[in-house]
Amino acid sequence: MTHATQPHLIGADTIRVVVWGENRHEQLEPEVAEIYPQGMHTTIKEGIEENLKDHASVTTVTLDDPEHGLTEELLGNTDVLVWWGHAAHEEVTDHVVERVHQHVLSGMGLVVLHSGHWSKIFRKLMGTSCTLRWRSENDRELIWTVNPTHPIAQGVPHPMIVEAQEMYGEHFDIPTPDELIFISSFSGGEVFRSGCTFRRGHGKIFYFSPGDQEYPVYHHSDIRRVIANGVQWARSDLPTRAAPTLLRYETGEFFNGHDYDGPLKTSGQ
Amino acid sequence: MTHATQPHLIGADTIRVVVWGENRHEQLEPEVAEIYPQGMHTTIKEGIEENLKDHASVTTVTLDDPEHGLTEELLGNTDVLVWWGHAAHEEVTDHVVERVHQHVLSGMGLVVLHSGHWSKIFRKLMGTSCTLRWRSENDRELIWTVNPTHPIAQGVPHPMIVEAQEMYGEHFDIPTPDELIFISSFSGGEVFRSGCTFRRGHGKIFYFSPGDQEYPVYHHSDIRRVIANGVQWARSDLPTRAAPTLLRYETGEFFNGHDYDGPLKTSGQ
């Protein structure tokens, strides 16, 4: 079992990152275990640490931890959650998904990787089917930057080259991203909007498609750099973790709202 | 009870519109019934007919109809659904919301009015809390066009003036709209992104905030024109109603995908 306890003393500037790993393929498929012997979440964690060094404190939790490791306490102490899931999306309980959703809307950053496009939490945040076309046949992926001034695009070549990868292709059924940063091509000819940002409530979300259990993509230094950039970008600048609210404000009163007390008669909304 | 049966023979160019009305305030609050004696849905329907004439065939259904009037058959024969709800959002069953969601992602247009911002279907499509600030104190609302070439903005003055209205103010917790068409100010000083479009799956969504049960806003000719414009815009151009899909495509095969048959081993995704 992986360890979810957050260190107690971290510098104010340290980003508290939790990598959530489904950790099933690694248990069930020897060829995956060979590429990621400590689990994919550990490799993703190491990639973030390699880039952010002591600017980040990174831990991991997995699906089989109690409450999938995603307790209220853990999320309350997490600046950015990184999500990798695939085979077991449906095993993540709705209750935990609701909890993560609330934390994202309240300001927790979220980095969703690869097959996480079909996770419950990503679909809930997007409102769409998040479907796409795919093929796992060793395509070469080229990842092109279309937003060169974005902080997530810094420090990597144009294009990034991943020699062997699963293909993800359009149409990818997501809302138009707030920012489109990367577009990938595959040797088979498909294209994919592979790096996208979304703001939802008080939370910032980065979706990045490269990475798969069957290919050593999370060992690739450029991919690791982009994920680390995404973590830095997704961390909230807001002073407190709080959900958006529905409040009544009297005329001329701009800062102190009342709680909502029902739609009929009394409230008049 | 309102009637959901669609006419059988409609010209190919006729937009089949269904106005969904919650129809509770009209039953419970005499002052609302006075403004909207046939129900708000009827007034909204008449506004669309006034503008689109025989280019639209408009019917209404309400919350208290069986399945809230939103049967699979009705939705399958609806080009654009217009939604007004407020006091009873929670009474709309999740099952029906899921059905409407699937139809939107499959290409049914959706026009969400005013307090529909907090309906289950709108929140499910947005992925956010859809909260805002509000006050019902006879504010004057001015509705300014910021996207003058958009079809939804045609045929109305700049600004539109609504003499008495409920105030809706920022921050409105929605995803950044694909297109921001109108921004409102209120005499109290608040502002609101009052006309927004969103594309989700194969469906087009227009949110328009003016309108309330306590004010005769749906009798206002400019507001009626904008809703009718929104209906026209939201109607799909796609030839068939179909949801986006997740399919595997072999190398070199661009048009015929396979169904997904599971994430482990066999599928390799």
Next chain:
Amino acid sequence: MTHATQPHLIGADTIRVVVWGENRHEQLEPEVAEIYPQGMHTTIKEGIEENLKDHASVTTVTLDDPEHGLTEELLGNTDVLVWWGHAAHEEVTDHVVERVHQHVLSGMGLVVLHSGHWSKIFRKLMGTSCTLRWRSENDRELIWTVNPTHPIAQGVPHPMIVEAQEMYGEHFDIPTPDELIFISSFSGGEVFRSGCTFRRGHGKIFYFSPGDQEYPVYHHSDIRRVIANGVQWARSDLPTRAAPTLLRYETGEFFNGHDYDGPLKTSGQ
């Protein structure tokens, strides 16, 4: 010399289209003349007519016409201008570019094709360098739809396949498009945002990259359909051709502004 005179009686719904062709390659390079014996502008014109039939009235003008054919009178009677230029961008006089710019800001639609990305008018409207990477080596281009509900994307396969084409690749230095409709891949691995819309002033602009003098791209039925769709989309819905204005409005006066009479003292701006 091509003919710029607009027909006198056209139905109210007829879109008045002018295709502007540089018409140099066709004169200087026999291999281009072979593909486009009547000039590229004529082939583009025929593609629009093939799709819009009597909904459009299409004429052509070229660089070597007096004032490049783009007189005030012609532009005043043009709903949508289609632009193809390449070798002679610098020969288009600034005076004419300024005139076209004013008409676009006042509501004339503009469809810019392929190498028109580097035309003076497109650069002036974008504000950026409009540079890109390129190679003319018979790449196969696949054009993928990422905005399936957009009217410009209707009626064509996903993807469109162009067997031999010049490669245009990212980074394409344009402002983030208002709407990204198509992304292309090339057999060499590059990607390109090949179908983009922009709204500027009262004008709507569609940029579409497929098409080149060395390949028979404007004979391709899908490409012709997209250009025709773009023409329909770019036609203004506004009732009059008028530029945006800077006006002073007194307090409480929303509809009648005063002309600006200078920044110092008197005007107080």
Next chain:
Amino acid sequence: MTHATQPHLIGADTIRVVVWGENRHEQLEPEVAEIYPQGMHTTIKEGIEENLKDHASVTTVTLDDPEHGLTEELLGNTDVLVWWGHAAHEEVTDHVVERVHQHVLSGMGLVVLHSGHWSKIFRKLMGTSCTLRWRSENDRELIWTVNPTHPIAQGVPHPMIVEAQEMYGEHFDIPTPDELIFISSFSGGEVFRSGCTFRRGHGKIFYFSPGDQEYPVYHHSDIRRVIANGVQWARSDLPTRAAPTLLRYETGEFFNGHDYDGPLKTSGQ
């Protein structure tokens, strides 16, 4: 005359900021000189220093300096240029505007304030008329945040309140901003997209409308904070100052492009 010389030794993290001031109203209008005795540019400079402290090194130049102070050498040593102009937009020479434009496209940040909306440089970057409606009659301005997670929106109340201000109202003829951060209302009822970002080439641009020569807006602590936030945001993360390029890339060669050598025959573009 103000001083353009940049200090020679500045920490790597120090943002080199230049405030460009037109400095005409202050010379010609005693009531402006009373509010801004050292010139508006000096007050703007002090507001940035107050917030960024030793993270920024701020200097000023003005219209009447040789080359308006905007020499190639100065711009080459400027991370972010802040622009305030009004009465004398037309006196800024095209040559200098072209130079500033090149630096923005090459990565220099640009913060455009208030009446700078009609400066040559802003219009050149936007491609539109940048017109608006206005009135200088002591309106109260409320500045509402619609993008609460954006770094530029941090550290200020929602709304910000400016007791007396010039009104700027819609329609503001700009391209749809990449990010809309603030919307203002005025006591007269108008609204304005008052805080907007744009990416152009390798440069980041922030437009912020509050501020005027007739009101002490640049002494307002919240306004000063937003300008400082904008300066931080606009500073490029790119390692070098370089313009986007048009280059030919051979098949399979992704990183080394050739210069363009003309459109006819030899180049084949």
